[in-house]
Amino acid sequence: MNSFGNMAEAVIAGDFETVKKMTQTMIDEQVDPIAIINQGLMAGMNVVGVRFKAGDMFVPEVMMSARAMSTGIELVKPLIADTNMPSAGKVVIGTVKGDLHDIGKKLVVMMLESAGFQVVDLGVDQAPADFVKAVQEHNPHVVGMSALLTTTMLKMKDTVDALKEAGLRDKVKVIVGGAPVNRSFAEQIGADGFASDAATATDLCKTLAQ
Amino acid sequence: MLIIGELINTSRQAIQAAVESKDAAYVQKIAVEQEQAGANYLDVNCGTQVFNEIETMEWLVNTVQEVSKLPLCIDSPNPKAIERGLSLAKYGQPMINSITGEAERYAQIQPLAQQYKSKIVALCMDDMGMPETAGDRLRVVRKLHHDLTAAGIPEDDIYFDPLVKPVSTGDQAGVEVLETVGLISRDYPNVHKVCGLSNVSYGLPNRKVLNQLFMVETMTMGMDAYILDPLDRTMMGFVHGARALLGKDSFCMNYLTAHRQGLYQQDK
Numbered sequence A: 001m002n003s004f005g006n007m008a009e010a011v012i013a014g015d016f017e018t019v020k021k022m023t024q025t026m027i028d029e030q031v032d033p034i035a036i037i038n039q040g041l042m043a044g045m046n047v048v049g050v051r052f053k054a055g056d057m058f059v060p061e062v063m064m065s066a067r068a069m070s071t072g073i074e075l076v077k078p079l080i081a082d083t084n085m086p087s088a089g090k091v092v093i094g095t096v097k098g099d100l101h102d103i104g105k106k107l108v109v110m111m112l113e114s115a116g117f118q119v120v121d122l123g124v125d126q127a128p129a130d131f132v133k134a135v136q137e138h139n140p141h142v143v144g145m146s147a148l149l150t151t152t153m154l155k156m157k158d159t160v161d162a163l164k165e166a167g168l169r170d171k172v173k174v175i176v177g178g179a180p181v182n183r184s185f186a187e188q189i190g191a192d193g194f195a196s197d198a199a200t201a202t203d204l205c206k207t208l209a210q
Numbered sequence B: 001m002l003i004i005g006e007l008i009n010t011s012r013q014a015i016q017a018a019v020e021s022k023d024a025a026y027v028q029k030i031a032v033e034q035e036q037a038g039a040n041y042l043d044v045n046c047g048t049q050v051f052n053e054i055e056t057m058e059w060l061v062n063t064v065q066e067v068s069k070l071p072l073c074i075d076s077p078n079p080k081a082i083e084r085g086l087s088l089a090k091y092g093q094p095m096i097n098s099i100t101g102e103a104e105r106y107a108q109i110q111p112l113a114q115q116y117k118s119k120i121v122a123l124c125m126d127d128m129g130m131p132e133t134a135g136d137r138l139r140v141v142r143k144l145h146h147d148l149t150a151a152g153i154p155e156d157d158i159y160f161d162p163l164v165k166p167v168s169t170g171d172q173a174g175v176e177v178l179e180t181v182g183l184i185s186r187d188y189p190n191v192h193k194v195c196g197l198s199n200v201s202y203g204l205p206n207r208k209v210l211n212q213l214f215m216v217e218t219m220t221m222g223m224d225a226y227i228l229d230p231l232d233r234t235m236m237g238f239v240h241g242a243r244a245l246l247g248k249d250s251f252c253m254n255y256l257t258a259h260r261q262g263l264y265q266q267d268k
Helices: A002-012 A016-028 A033-053 A059-079 A103-114 A128-138 A154-165 A183-188 A198-208 B013-020 B024-036 B053-065 B079-088 B103-115 B134-150 B173-187 B207-221 B233-245 B250-260
Strands: A089-095 A117-121 A142-146 A173-177 B002-009 B041-045 B072-075 B095-099 B119-123 B158-161 B192-196 B225-228
Touching: A002 A016, A002 A033, A002 A059, A016 A033, A016 A059, A033 A059, A033 A103, A033 A198, A059 A103, A089 A103, A089 A128, A089 A198, A103 A117, A103 A142, A103 A198, A128 A142, A128 A154, A142 A154, A142 A198, A154 A173, A173 A183, A173 A198, B002 B013, B002 B024, B002 B192, B013 B024, B013 B053, B024 B041, B024 B053, B041 B053, B041 B095, B053 B072, B053 B079, B072 B079, B079 B103, B095 B103, B103 B134, B119 B134, B134 B158, B134 B173, B173 B192, B173 B207, B207 B233, B225 B233, B233 B250
Parallel strands: A089 A117, A089 A142, A142 A173, B002 B041, B002 B225, B041 B072, B072 B095, B095 B119, B119 B158, B158 B192, B192 B225
Antiparallel strands: none
């Protein structure tokens, strides 16, 4: 079991060479691939999330850890049937219409994937109809919207309304974020949640996807 | 060197509260303090007031102009709010923050710059998205420079903002901006360059240090305007010092004035 601990430490340190080597060694030793993910890779990333939220780790370190983890995931993934792949839930995410900002959204995607979510990243400049279509197609637990402009954040409301019209609103949780967005705005437009940073967004999705 | 004081912005809680309670005295205090600290323009941004931005812009502009004759930098993603601000700005030459190479945005803002003969901040982004490299930015600069000057806007009124992104999410983000500023200075010596400083340090500790260093680095490459907090004495001290060291302060007079005004004394 100690080797899982070492693997988690390597993920926390962002040491992707070591993570790669350890993962391959475990695979060669016939260790259960799902255990490699849950007890090794994901266990490390969970610590990263907690430390990031506490301000003890910083964005570039989280990116290194996420890269280390995905290096390991890539190796074990072919050994696991799709249906058995551990998943924390599915999230569709995008930046709203008229808004081209993507840095914050990418951080959220990275943290979500690191926490075991399947993420469908629609990209930037996504109209309400694009979100509706993606929800129909992917049937996610959560839809996340990002906006960095005070003019485009109103598109979040349009998207919530479009989901209602399409009869999808009660099938999916809606969360919003971005520099000008706050909790009261989220409540005002009828979203289910708001998060101010990527780690909080991930915790929020964990709660909502249960 | 143009210093645009950034503090009158409703994304800051104290200003948000002052707007909600119509506390003119607080807004005026911040305006006067920024002027005294050396700001040349006062930025006014109330974009977070999404449901009454235009009325708020009107109130802020009028409130500020009761106590300061500094020209204003009217800052909003909403063209209607910009227009209202410009129509009320009565001292000096106002500035628009901002136009971009996005077709819709450009079409909305350019006529305002012509009508009000304002200075204009031009962000180096277009419908292709946010820029990564200096090359991405220069492509937008070339197009915007061509279109704006063709519309009769003087080069001296154009302030290109290279769009500063965090080095935490891309470790080349700082150097791409430095390169951009150098290339604009080389290819378009008569336009100006402006930026904000806090984006660069997002996601990292000790942000103030990084912001200060980035100010010095960008100024070295030719940046000649900043949107910053002029009440930050350390930052302003570095601005005056960097100007003197870069030969942008005739006989070091500006630096010496800052010294005599006590800028370099320890805060009590």
